[in-house]
Amino acid sequence: MKYPFQEVESKWQKFWEGKKIYKTDLSKTDKKLYCLVMFIYPSAAKMHIGHWYNYGPTDSYARFKKLQGFNVFEPIGYDAFGLPAENYAIKTGVHPQDSTLKNIADIKEMVKRMGGMYDWDSELMTCTPDYYKWNQWLFLQLYKKGLAYRKNAPVNWCPSCQTVLAREQVLSDGGCERCNTTVEQKNLTQWFFKITDYADELLDGLNKIDWPEKTKLMQTNWIGKSIGTEVEFSVEGYDEKIRVFTTRPDTLFGVTYVVFAPEKEIVQKITKPEFKADVDKYIESIKSLTEIDRTSATKEKTGVSTGAYVINPINGERVPIWIADYVLATYGTGMVMAVPGHDERDFEFAKKFGLPIRKVILQPNTKVEDELKEAYTEIGTMINSGKYNGLRSDLGIEKISKDLEAEGVGRNTINYRLRDWLISRQRYWGTPIPIIHCQRCGEVPVPEDQLPVVLPYNVNFKPDGGSPLASNEEFVNVKCHMCGSEARRDADTMDTFVDSSWYYLRYLNPKFTDGMFDTNLANNWTPVDIYVGGAEHAVMHLLYARFIHKFLRDIGLVNSDEPFAKLVHQGTITSQGAKMSKSKGNVVDPNSFIESYGSDVFRMYLMFMGPYELGGDWSDKGIVGVDRFVQRTYALFNAHKNDAKENPSKEKYGLNDFNEVEKSVYRKVNQTLEKVRTEIEHFRFNTGVAALMELLNELKSLEECRKDLQTYALERFAVMISPLAPHLGEECWNLLGNEKSLFENPLCFDVDQNALSVDNVTIVVQINGKVRSRIDMQVNSSDVDVKRTVFADEKVKLYTDGKQLLKEIYVPNKIYNIVVK
């Protein structure tokens, strides 16, 4: 009889739902385990393969932990605000709220069909006022502490999405993270969250969390902490002093010019009249360049002289001021000292414009008079550096830095690459920013008791350059809370990454009305024990959430430093070598597989495909293998109906109770218990499934075993397979005659360590490193016995007779290596 997956799956789904087996009692914190998967972005009505790959295995992990007796909390929800819904609305006229709610309903049905053990009482969606109210409240707390502020700055503008983007949301090729359109630079007044205040802590905290090294490294690089010195130069002919940031004060004697970012205001002031025309022309010319062109490291360097000079504080030398676009206005002071001898960029620039190159660091094993063919950027001996000559340059860094500080012309400084998080968006489908702009009072926060600022349903969300909310008079026009005069609401909405920065806290009680979330529960249940999601969030969501968590801790709402104790990235499933996308037409629809094989088979196949962290290219070639495995499993249990009732097994047996076949089965069952446990524990589902397949193969000899051992084996098999194929597992368990559901009464069998021991081992005999023979010995035979047996072996004799014995290495129970000449 074929496994009737439709019937079985819906039966157990109804059972679980009816018994509320998914429900977690959060008041019990003993053996608590918060297993979280990144919530769903409901931009389409269907769950695609990527969702299944993310949620299925994670749910299996959660179920496995539940069977082990953990009090598992596994919630799910919807990251419901965002651009795709709004773009869809622009195209079709369907309101984002309507399409989103519809999508969520469809997705929810699919998630249930998958057999996820989600706590539906904790379900949340970010687009409801009772959720986003707390985004606004969070904003106000940040605002109070000066961590939410508005400034005019050059920002990334996506002309297609018609909104600004945070820097994290611009791809490395300059494209928009959502739509790939090349972003433009614009000077706009925008809202920022001051994540940079937490830069150091975000860096240090990485040491305390169990995350993939690669992800931590990405965050480290993104934060880009750089320790250096700010050196003050005076501008010749002006009272003005300028400061440059350098990590190499040891090369200060090698400065032959300085470079300002062209957009620095001071450029206008210090440029000599006869250079003005060229300078203006240059500034104009770079305006037409895109950010990518401008910052491309492969682009040839350009720049012009201003005709002005600064004085080098270390030696009083006069060096020219140039402007060049390779100096970024937004990093450090926007001005750098140029040391062409020891900096690649400066070298290239100096070569091109004929500026002097001075060697001040001597490369070991080279001569002072050797010409520099390229910039030497490593440590060496200081030369041409006055009283510092002969000093090792890394020591020179400290020494000069100290001396500059003593002279009052320098100080130690730390710079970060990290910028503040730009959170305002000129779009409709998001959280309104709780600020009003009063003609008299200026920026006024909406009082907390007036939250939420509700997102109006009726707006013109067509993109015409401005924020859609701005055209909704009813929304925008308000009286100032301070003075009562006419005011306008801020018409921007928040980046949806604000929503996802704290949702894991809200899950604990999404109906909580006394605050953002229940602090008691949060203190007991966070940090999240295991968090699973895509690596593409490494420097976006995963950085933002850490920042917000630390802020919430600082205002006393949580007591932990980090939101996610352990992080696992699932790999990406591609299709024909490319990311699945509608535009490429390579999207694989999981539904057809669910319909022909059922969700257990599909889930298990996704796990069996390969290492979870690796993902891979989709192919359905092997799914029949998993299906066969399921069919054989079902057939086996069907042939053993009520075995557990009729022939109950003991908890444990002695190996002496068995004949050889029984011993072998008993051992294999226990080896598999051990194997499956460690594999699932480490998210190595592929080898976990393989171990169960091996066991099933071994169980071919089950009929030759005594009846109670059959029960012993089958019960354990059912329990092991149930996290991976939950419906099948329950069904098998039930077929054996067990009355209580596995997930209703979690159960986990211990490994009989005695069964893991073996009587006999095969010892491989190598001669000069080549395998020449194998001998079977009793386990832990004495070295003498092993040696005697080895040398009695015909093949060994063949290779050793008449040869000189040089060496013997015996690795007990494994290998016997003989070296002969």
Next chain:
RNA sequence: GCCGAAGUGGCGGAAUUGGUAGACGCGCUGGACUCAAAAUCCAGUCUGGCUUAAACCAGGUGCCGGUUCGAGUCCGGCCUUCGGUACCA
């Protein structure tokens, strides 16, 4: 350019601290069942050599070299692919 990960049969992929390379599955080949097919079951399946066959021998984990009794695993130098990053001073 820099940083990181990975290269193993026809395919997806296994291989504790260096210790029998190719688990498990797909595919393929042969057989059983069948009037026949599908499904299922059984056997075989890294490559080459020699064999009716088995046994045996040689080679083999991207390439070149090294360490070691022994290397997919460690070290040095390359090549390729995929992620991240892009003049951050």
